[in-house]
Amino acid sequence: MARYIERAENVARFIDVNYNLTLGEGSALGHQWAPLIYTTGDEALFEELYGQPTRQSVLQFLTYDQRNPNSIISCVNNARENARSVRDTITVPMWQQINTFYLLVRSAARQGQPLSDPNDFCDAVKIASHTLLGLTDATMSQNEAWHFGRMGMLMERADKTSRIVDVQYYLLLPTAEEIGGSLDVVRWSALLRSASALTMYRKLYGRITPTNVARFLILDAEFPRAMHFCLVRAQHSLCQITGSPMGTFRFQSEQRMGRLRMELDYTSIDDIIREGMHEYIDRFQSQLNGLGSAIHDDFFRLHTESAEPTQTQSQSTS
DSSP: OHHHHHHHHHHHHHHHHHHHHHTTOOGGGTTTTHHHHHHHTOHHHHHHHHSSOOHHHHHHHHHTOTTSTTSHHHHHHHHHHHHHHTTTTSOHHHHHHHHHHHHHHHHHHHHTHHHHOHHHHHHHHHHHHHHHHHHHHHHSOSSHHHHHHHHHHHHHHHHHHHHHHHHHHHTOOOOTTTTTSHHHHHHHHHHHHHTTOHHHHHHHHOSOOHHHHHHHHHHOSSSTTSHHHHHHHHHHHHHHHHOOOTTEESSHHHHHHHHHHHHHHTOOHHHHHHHOHHHHHHHHHHHHHHHHHHHHHHHTSOOSSOOOOOOOEEOOOO
8 A cells, every 4th residue: 555655656756847847838848758668667658559759748648648657646545445454553544644635536537637637636635645644653653564565665666766867867867068068057956856865965965966866866775765764664664573683584584675775775886886776776777676576475465385494594684
């Protein structure tokens, strides 16, 4: 449920920033709608359904198209169904807010709002997501269920942050002549705004440069949408669920989480650039997917055979 809500919010962020970026622009940013599809990783499905990306087709695909499992309406539908299945675990205010969120998106879909003016719709989606997040923290006991929800949200957030960094570097990296120019700054500013990171970045670094933007969104340990921050907090929730001390593991998911977090602890931006930004992000996403599968196997898969006892081992502490 938490992952679906976080995903819907992130799609709204991408649309909102991109719409503002392309307002009144000519051919220089006219191709900016295509990267939104790459950001969500659904380019094959989009091409099958729509062919060439246009403003209208991309908006329809990302907001209301229920054939797209990652559209806003699909995410909210799935979150509501997940919430229904754990209705006795979540609180009444949370259930009410999820239904409010659901009705908001369904009503907007009937009226076709985002296709004419996405700003109000995207703002409403972000506020609805934030409200649910606040109600979850304010009304739900911070027990095992709460930690599972937080861990899912943080892993989804780390995944989406990695995707927007990857798209900017892999698909939009300007030519040598454009680096440092006004268009380059606009692109990197848009990337920071899509993660609500522009203000915090400016306070820390001031001038916008590709290397510092990547360093901030990947390795920063204090900004809540940075990949490193998300993994640190997700590991904390996993340890609260399993009861394992930090730096030890009993489950495969703990081992994978610890390795990934440790790698971020001791990686520099120079290491990442040396490996290749796209290659590094691709490897990170593969490890994150493996971690998600391990969590599913450890805690949600029905074991038909008795599981082998897992030996407690230690790993290097950070």
